[in-house]
Amino acid sequence: MTAETKRLPTADVHALIRSALERSNVSTGNAGSVANALLAAELTGQSGHGLRRVASYSAQAARGKVDGHAHPHLEPKKPGAALVDAANGFAYPALDLALDWLPQAARSQGIAIAGITRSHHCGVAGVIVEAMAEQGLIGLLFANTPAAMAPWGASKAILGTNPIAFAVPVPGSDPITIDISLSKVARGKVMAARQQKQPIPEGWALDSKGQPTTDPEAAINGTMAPMGDAKGTVLALMVELLSAGLTGAHYSFEQSSFLNADGPPPGSGQTLIAIDPAAFGAHALPRFAVMADMIAQMDGARVPGHRRQTLKREYQSSGIVVDVNLIADIEAIGR
Amino acid sequence: MTAETKRLPTADVHALIRSALERSNVSTGNAGSVANALLAAELTGQSGHGLRRVASYSAQAARGKVDGHAHPHLEPKKPGAALVDAANGFAYPALDLALDWLPQAARSQGIAIAGITRSHHCGVAGVIVEAMAEQGLIGLLFANTPAAMAPWGASKAILGTNPIAFAVPVPGSDPITIDISLSKVARGKVMAARQQKQPIPEGWALDSKGQPTTDPEAAINGTMAPMGDAKGTVLALMVELLSAGLTGAHYSFEQSSFLNADGPPPGSGQTLIAIDPAAFGAHALPRFAVMADMIAQMDGARVPGHRRQTLKREYQSSGIVVDVNLIADIEAIGR
Numbered sequence: 001m002t003a004e005t006k007r008l009p010t011a012d013v014h015a016l017i018r019s020a021l022e023r024s025n026v027s028t029g030n031a032g033s034v035a036n037a038l039l040a041a042e043l044t045g046q047s048g049h050g051l052r053r054v055a056s057y058s059a060q061a062a063r064g065k066v067d068g069h070a071h072p073h074l075e076p077k078k079p080g081a082a083l084v085d086a087a088n089g090f091a092y093p094a095l096d097l098a099l100d101w102l103p104q105a106a107r108s109q110g111i112a113i114a115g116i117t118r119s120h121h122c123g124v125a126g127v128i129v130e131a132m133a134e135q136g137l138i139g140l141l142f143a144n145t146p147a148a149m150a151p152w153g154a155s156k157a158i159l160g161t162n163p164i165a166f167a168v169p170v171p172g173s174d175p176i177t178i179d180i181s182l183s184k185v186a187r188g189k190v191m192a193a194r195q196q197k198q199p200i201p202e203g204w205a206l207d208s209k210g211q212p213t214t215d216p217e218a219a220i221n222g223t224m225a226p227m228g229d230a231k232g233t234v235l236a237l238m239v240e241l242l243s244a245g246l247t248g249a250h251y252s253f254e255q256s257s258f259l260n261a262d263g264p265p266p267g268s269g270q271t272l273i274a275i276d277p278a279a280f281g282a283h284a285l286p287r288f289a290v291m292a293d294m295i296a297q298m299d300g301a302r303v304p305g306h307r308r309q310t311l312k313r314e315y316q317s318s319g320i321v322v323d324v325n326l327i328a329d330i331e332a333i334g335r
Numbered sequence: 336m337t338a339e340t341k342r343l344p345t346a347d348v349h350a351l352i353r354s355a356l357e358r359s360n361v362s363t364g365n366a367g368s369v370a371n372a373l374l375a376a377e378l379t380g381q382s383g384h385g386l387r388r389v390a391s392y393s394a395q396a397a398r399g400k401v402d403g404h405a406h407p408h409l410e411p412k413k414p415g416a417a418l419v420d421a422a423n424g425f426a427y428p429a430l431d432l433a434l435d436w437l438p439q440a441a442r443s444q445g446i447a448i449a450g451i452t453r454s455h456h457c458g459v460a461g462v463i464v465e466a467m468a469e470q471g472l473i474g475l476l477f478a479n480t481p482a483a484m485a486p487w488g489a490s491k492a493i494l495g496t497n498p499i500a501f502a503v504p505v506p507g508s509d510p511i512t513i514d515i516s517l518s519k520v521a522r523g524k525v526m527a528a529r530q531q532k533q534p535i536p537e538g539w540a541l542d543s544k545g546q547p548t549t550d551p552e553a554a555i556n557g558t559m560a561p562m563g564d565a566k567g568t569v570l571a572l573m574v575e576l577l578s579a580g581l582t583g584a585h586y587s588f589e590q591s592s593f594l595n596a597d598g599p600p601p602g603s604g605q606t607l608i609a610i611d612p613a614a615f616g617a618h619a620l621p622r623f624a625v626m627a628d629m630i631a632q633m634d635g636a637r638v639p640g641h642r643r644q645t646l647k648r649e650y651q652s653s654g655i656v657v658d659v660n661l662i663a664d665i666e667a668i669g670r
Contacts, residue, residue, distance in 0.1 A: 080415045081445020081614045110416025111608070113446040115615055138581065153635035166573045168580065176576065178569045210635075228563030234513045234639050237626070238501045241511065245503065245622040246473065246615050253629070273446070273608075279416045280450055280581050287580040291572070294493060294588070300545075301489035304569050 007319030008327070014039050016330055017054055023334030024058035026068030030093050037092040040127045042320050044308040048188050049123045051326055056259050057090070058333045063261040066090055066120055072097055080109040083247065086119040088265040094119055095128055098272050103135045106274035115247035116270040121145075121258040125165035126179030126305065128272065133167035133175035136285075138275040141165040142242040144268055147252040148187055150223045151237070152230035155210030157223045160252035160268075161187060162239035167305065168277070168288045176292055177305025182236040183224035190219045244269040342654030343662070349374050351665055352389055358669030359393035361403030365428050372427040375462045377655050379643040383523050384458045386661055391594050392425070393668045398596040401425055401455055407432055415444040418582065421454040423600040429454055430463060433607050438470045441609035450582035451605040456480075456593040460500035461514030461640065463607065468502035468510035471620075473610040476500040477577040479603050482587040483522055485558045486572070487565035490545030492558045495587035496522060497574035502640065503612070503623045511627055512640025517571040518559035525554045579604040 008016075014035045021031035034057065041050035061068035070089025074097040076082045082101050086094035098114035105112035122128065122143045132139030145160035161183040167175045185204050193200045194216035202212055205219030213219055226232030244251050249269025256263035277284035295303050315321075343351075349370045356366035369392065376385035396403035405424025409432040411417045417436050421429035433449035440447035457463065457478045467474030480495035496518040502510045520539050528535045529551035537547055540554030548554055561567030579586050584604025591598035612619035630638050650656075 077616075078443070078445030078611070078614045080447070081611070083615055108413070109444050109446075110413030111444075111446050111448040112415070113610060138577070151630050151633060151636035153637065154630075154633040155635070156633060158629060158633075164570075166576075168576050176572070178573050180566045180569060182566075184563075227566045228519075231515045231517075231562045234515060235499075237511070237630075237639065238513050240626060241501075241503050241623060242473070245626060246610070246612055246619050248616060248618045248622065251622075251626060251629075275448060275581070276413070276416070277581055279413045280418055281412075281583060283583045284581050287583065287586075288576060291575060291580060291586060294586075295486050295489075295572075298486060298489040298491060298493070301486035304572065 004324040005321050006324055008322050009319045010039060010043070010316060013042060013051070013320050013322070016327065017051070020054050020058050020330050020333040021061065021068070024062040024068065026061045030068055030070065030090060033093040033096055034090050037095075037123045037127065041124045043312040043315050044124055044127060045311050046124050051322060051330065053121070054330045055333060059261040062334070065256070065261050065263065065265055067265075074098065074101055074114070076101070080105055080112045082114045084114055084116040086116050088118045088267065089120070091116065091120045091122045091270065095122065095270065099128070099131050102132065102272060102274040103137060106137050106276045110279035111273065111275045114272045115243075117247040117249040117267070118265065119249060119268045119270055120266055121268070122270050124179065125163040126167070126177045126308070129165040129167035129179070130175055130177050130305070132272075132274050133169045133177070136169050136276075136278070138277055139165070139167045140273040140275075141270060142239045143270040144240050144243045144249070144252050146255040146257055146266065148224045149183060149226050149233060149236055150206075150210065152226070152233040155206065155208065155223065158251070158253040159233065159236040159240060161224060162236045162243070162252070164235070164239060169285060170288050170292045171285050173289065173292060174306050174309040176288065176303055177308070180227070182227055182232045182239065184227045184232075185224070187224055190216050190224070194220060243271045246271060339659040340656050341659055343657050344654050345374060345378070345651060348377060348386070348655050348657070351662065352386070355389050355393050355665050355668040356396065356403070359397040359403065361396045365403055365405065365425060368427040368431055369425050372430075372458045372462065376459045378647040378650050379459055379462060380646050381459050386657060386665065388456070389665045390668060394596040397669065400591070400596050400598065400600055402600075409433065409436055409449070411436070415440055415447045417449045419449055419451040421451050423453050423602065424455070426451065426454045426457045426605065430457065430605065434463070434466050437467065437607060437609040438472060441472050441611045445614035446608065446610045449607045450578075452582040452584040452602070453600065454584060454603045454605055455601055456603070457605050459514065460498040461502065461512045461643070464500045464502035464514070465510055465512050465640070467607075467609050468504045468512070471504050471611075471613070473612055474500070474502045475608040475610075476605065477574045478605040479575050479578045479584070479587050481590040481592055481601060483559045484518060484561050484568060484571055485541070485545065487561070487568040490541065490543065490558065493586070493588040494568065494571040494575060496559060497571045497578070497587070499570070499574060504620060505623050505627045506620050508624065508627060509641050509644035511623065511638055512643070515562070517562055517567050517574065519562045519567075520559070522559055525551050525559070529555060578606045582606060
């Protein structure tokens with residue numbers, strides 16, 4: 001089945017998302033923040049974190065698993081550290097507060113950190129760190145997600161696929177943006193295979209006994225293979241400790257799903273760090289450009305993040321390619 | 336050939352290293368700092384970063400590739416950021432300055448960063464972050480190393496194997512310590528295979544054309560495989576930007592070897608970040624213990640860093656197991 005597609009201007013995509021959320025018991029301010037983030041995900045070509053999340057987000061708000069009227073609150077704890085309570089609402093309004101506070105703190109202190117607790121799905125991690133790079137700062141993000149991976153040697157999922165994202169500004173060019181999850185492949189690929197009743201390639205996942213499996217059902221009930229074997233699992237543990245241990249958020253194994261409307265709020269965590277390269281001297285920005293140029297000139301290599309910036313400009317000028325049926329489904333939400 | 340071993344008290348190991356360096360044109364202060372670090376490496380069981388480095392370090396100091404009389408200098412740039420010039424000496428005296436400065440800065444600001452430039456081999460990365468955890472802080476380290484990996488899709492080595500290390504304090508227990516390099520296996524294993532004229536397993540390394548190879552000679556002239564494929568290469572790029580781009584140090588592809596005495600100083604970089612968990616509230620430390628306990632209770636899993644702490648205590652009370660021939664070689668240095 002090939003999906004029928006059309007182009008929609010960015011403003012229309014934003015309005016579509018915002019309205020569906022507003023019809024699902026989300027305040028205008030929170031709905032606008034979520035729409036900004038899902039639109040940004042579409043602009044990077046990551047529809048799985050964009051329009052395809054609207055139905056799930058709306059259902060969670062309508063059922064009260066996510067508080068659509070939450071008022072997130074940022075409390076500066078030290079000149080370079082703040083704690084943000086997302087108040088069991090969507091992550092994005094809390095991320096907005098963190099991204100508002102971090103730049104000035106990083107410029108005055110050299111480095112600043114904001115931890116978010118009682119949070120939810122943070123979407124495309126690269127978008128968040130790019131927002132810092134666009135202000136001339138190095139951005140780092142660590143986020144935890146519901147349990148999907150086991151510590152190395154064990155078979156029970158207690159760690160999330162836990163994205164790490166990083167961006168640096170590059171003078172006269174797009175930022176270098178790195179955005180990886182710590183599983184070998186995205187869990188969404190296993191869920192898609194289950195829906196289509198197709199086997200998954202060996203190496204993607206393990207069953208509940210820790211044995212390799214090609215059965216997507218066994219994989220969903222088991223664990224995702226970490227990227228880089230044992231090294232990926234310890235990085236996932238690092239992200240747990242930084243994003244949840246430090247902030248007071250739930251660890252992955254304490255979280256409910258980001259996808260369905262069942263259960264209590266997930267209460268996940270995110271930690272953002274902003275570093276001011278100017279604090280270290282005028283050399284830093286030009287040196288970031290040296291590295292970007294070095295990679296851009298190599299046969300076969302590409303500068304991480306540049307492909308998505310190209311797509312973003314194309315979508316902003318010509319409209320976003322959307323699935324016609326998905327748009328109809330979103331228009332029907334809450335009516 | 337099985338090496339003949341004996342036990343040496345830690346003080347004797349320290350004196351052995353310090354004396355060899357002092358006979359190789361290294362100042363007493365710098366030799367003591369290096370000896371502390373190499374002793375700490377031996378205590379974690381990582382002899383490859385311990386006694387086995389003494390001959391190489393001594394030769395580099397004797398030839399002037401490393402300035403054994405360097406006076407590293409720390410300049411606070413912002414309340415939470417400092418730049419350390421290792422002055423083309425050993426890394427350890429510069430790391431000592433960073434580790435002296437970071438705790439108070441992190442406690443007053445919530446987070447602090449120290450970048451080191453004109454540096455050298457930083458040894459066991461886990462030891463450095465553990466020093467922060469032992470003071471109640473979260474420690475993070477990013478370090479670059481001479482080029483050994485290619486960006487994904489390319490075949491020329493421009494990225495180091497670039498360690499990332501992380502530690503958190505755990506009340507009533509040893510810290511959780513994570514210490515990984517970003518190649519699939521350590522480059523030292525390929526060098527050992529070359530010395531023994533043995534093939535290496537497929538998957539470890541690529542030849543200079545980017546093709547998989549089992550020939551250690553082709554591997555040394557080619558590139559190391561990254562851990563986690565493309566994801567490992569972008570993490571290595573992140574480490575380059577944080578440890579060298581930010582600090583003004585040489586990128587991996589601009590560095591001379593850490594091992595031989597040829598060429599100019601490597602001029603590598605390290606960046607350390609310290610976070611005060613207390614800034615976020617009293618919850619953080621007990622939550623770190625919750626995660627450590629969770630993993631400790633799982634069949635087959637182990638808490639990263641705990642095994643080395645056990646070994647350290649055993650070596651501290653009973654002496655370090657050393658290779659008798661290696662000790663004789665070190666005693667002969669500079670005589």
